Amino acid sequence: MTGPYNRRTLLRTVGITVAGTIAGCRGDSSTSSNTDEASDDTASPEPTSADTHAESNDAPSIDEFLSQTDNYDGITDETGTGSVTVDVGVEANGAYYGFNPAAIRIDSGTTVTWEWTGQGGVHNVEARHGADFESEQKSSTGETYTQTLEEPEMVLYVCVPHEGVGMKGAIVVE
Numbered sequence: 001m002t003g004p005y006n007r008r009t010l011l012r013t014v015g016i017t018v019a020g021t022i023a024g025c026r027g028d029s030s031t032s033s034n035t036d037e038a039s040d041d042t043a044s045p046e047p048t049s050a051d052t053h054a055e056s057n058d059a060p061s062i063d064e065f066l067s068q069t070d071n072y073d074g075i076t077d078e079t080g081t082g083s084v085t086v087d088v089g090v091e092a093n094g095a096y097y098g099f100n101p102a103a104i105r106i107d108s109g110t111t112v113t114w115e116w117t118g119q120g121g122v123h124n125v126e127a128r129h130g131a132d133f134e135s136e137q138k139s140s141t142g143e144t145y146t147q148t149l150e151e152p153e154m155v156l157y158v159c160v161p162h163e164g165v166g167m168k169g170a171i172v173v174e
């Protein structure tokens, strides 16, 4: 809880838009807004990463969504960069079943390029919450998939073949 200023800013940014854009992607209306407090990651290098919970009634928080993603270690701040590369198929989750960074924060309008490492077999990138995109399944080194995220929102995504072992990622679009 080192970033009360940023937390407030983020929740205002994310909470509102998540409620608007994610309604309906999970039919569970029983989610408590406080269930995300148990897994704060105080080891994160980013001052606000432990506090980035989308307190929506419909979507899980990032900490919840990535609770079984063993290479998730807080949210990497990539704001101000304009473009970001996320590696697909880094060593994690028992094999090469990770995105790196697993979670990023970006400005709206940022282009995110997922780049396949060639490790771990076939992977893809498919949004589960907050956006609607789906890459083809790819396996070769250097293949890419690109999305430009224009709307402030929280995007939660998975690799479909390895979702069950925790190959998941998150993007906070500010």
Ligand SMILES: [Cu+2]
Pocket: 097, 120, 122, 123, 124, 159, 160, 161, 162, 163, 167
């Ligand atoms: Cu995968």
